[in-house]
Amino acid sequence: MESSRARRSRRSRPSRTRHLLYTALAVIAVVGGTAAGTVYVKAQAHSGASPVSSSASASTSATADGEESVEPVAEPTVDYDALLAEAMESVSVAGKAEVSVAVLDLDSGDSASYGDGAFDTASIVKVDILATLLLQAQDDGRRLTATEKSYATTMIENSDNTAASALWRTIGKAEGLEAANKRFGLTDTEGGDDMLWGLTQTTAADQLTLLQQVFGDDSELSEASRTYLQGLMKQIEADQHWGVSAAADGSKWALKNGWLDRSTTGLWDINSIGRVTADGRDCLVAVLSKGNSTQAKGISLVEKAAKAAVSVFAGDASSSTSASATPSSSAS
Numbered sequence: 001m002e003s004s005r006a007r008r009s010r011r012s013r014p015s016r017t018r019h020l021l022y023t024a025l026a027v028i029a030v031v032g033g034t035a036a037g038t039v040y041v042k043a044q045a046h047s048g049a050s051p052v053s054s055s056a057s058a059s060t061s062a063t064a065d066g067e068e069s070v071e072p073v074a075e076p077t078v079d080y081d082a083l084l085a086e087a088m089e090s091v092s093v094a095g096k097a098e099v100s101v102a103v104l105d106l107d108s109g110d111s112a113s114y115g116d117g118a119f120d121t122a123s124i125v126k127v128d129i130l131a132t133l134l135l136q137a138q139d140d141g142r143r144l145t146a147t148e149k150s151y152a153t154t155m156i157e158n159s160d161n162t163a164a165s166a167l168w169r170t171i172g173k174a175e176g177l178e179a180a181n182k183r184f185g186l187t188d189t190e191g192g193d194d195m196l197w198g199l200t201q202t203t204a205a206d207q208l209t210l211l212q213q214v215f216g217d218d219s220e221l222s223e224a225s226r227t228y229l230q231g232l233m234k235q236i237e238a239d240q241h242w243g244v245s246a247a248a249d250g251s252k253w254a255l256k257n258g259w260l261d262r263s264t265t266g267l268w269d270i271n272s273i274g275r276v277t278a279d280g281r282d283c284l285v286a287v288l289s290k291g292n293s294t295q296a297k298g299i300s301l302v303e304k305a306a307k308a309a310v311s312v313f314a315g316d317a318s319s320s321t322s323a324s325a326t327p328s329s330s331a332s
Contacts, residue, residue: 080112122258207286243272246303252277270298
């Protein structure tokens with residue numbers, strides 16, 4: 001008869017076998033991660049077990065005691081500024097013209113910029129004027145008056161200069177604009193002297209920052225203020241459907257354009273800022289230009305630059321670059 005000790009020994013063998021099997025497997029410890037989501041994994045292999053990897057981008061190395069470590073392979077960093085510069089090589093800049101562009105992919109948070117220096121805002125400053133007015137109203141705990149709303153509508157939708165001058169006075173001219181811009185995060189924008197709001201100086205990078213205040217969630221402006229301003233920028237009158245909208249899919253855009261025939265040089269400032277949707281991606285785009293020999297050539301330059309900027313993220317570097325419209329007024 002089998003002894004109780006033998007029976008206990010026989011019953012314990014499967015347990016010991018399972019124990020050996022478990023120890024043969026790798027013991028995985030997640031010890032860190034990167035901002036891009038790559039996981040650092042350390043694997044210990046025993047009894048000939050294969051090393052464990054967290055992803056295809058990981059690599060292994062053996063230590064002296066036989067322990068194998070799995071280290072992540074850093075993903076390559078995309079230089080979007082370089083990609084934009086490459087895309088801009090196909091954009092012809094004639095004569096004395098200069099152009100600067102900045103773009104932000106709202107889906108990924110990646111951005112790119114091309115060119116630098118200060119440019120006259122012309123009428124794109126009207127977005128900044130209304131953003132300042134809305135911020136001041138928020139601080140005062142009030143809504144815009146009926147008169148202010150009327151001015152705001154014609155200023156943005158029709159690019160009315162009389163309305164812009166009225167609201168420029170209301171916000172405190174350049175001083176009020178610059179105080180708001182400090183809170184918005186603009187660092188290189190200087191308001192025009194006295195009533196010369198169209199000669200406010202700015203950069204493409206600052207205009208991109210302003211657009212983030214209008215279209216982003218992390219903003220000094222309330223949701224109601226942002227929605228109001230966005231709505232006006234989506235209803236620009238038909239003869240101003242040009243500029244960054246050329247890079248959008250159909251009517252999926254919101255914008256404000258600016259154009260100014262400089263009396264001192266006879267050359268044109270042509271600017272456009274806004275939000276566009278292209279190939280399913282939402283982008284904020286700011287294009288500034290100066291020194292254009294004609295209004296039409298300036299519009300064409302701005303539209304080509306906008307398409308080049310969006311192509312960096314939409315993957316459509318071969319977009320058509322023809323101008324879509326030419327406004328008839330001489331300045332705005």
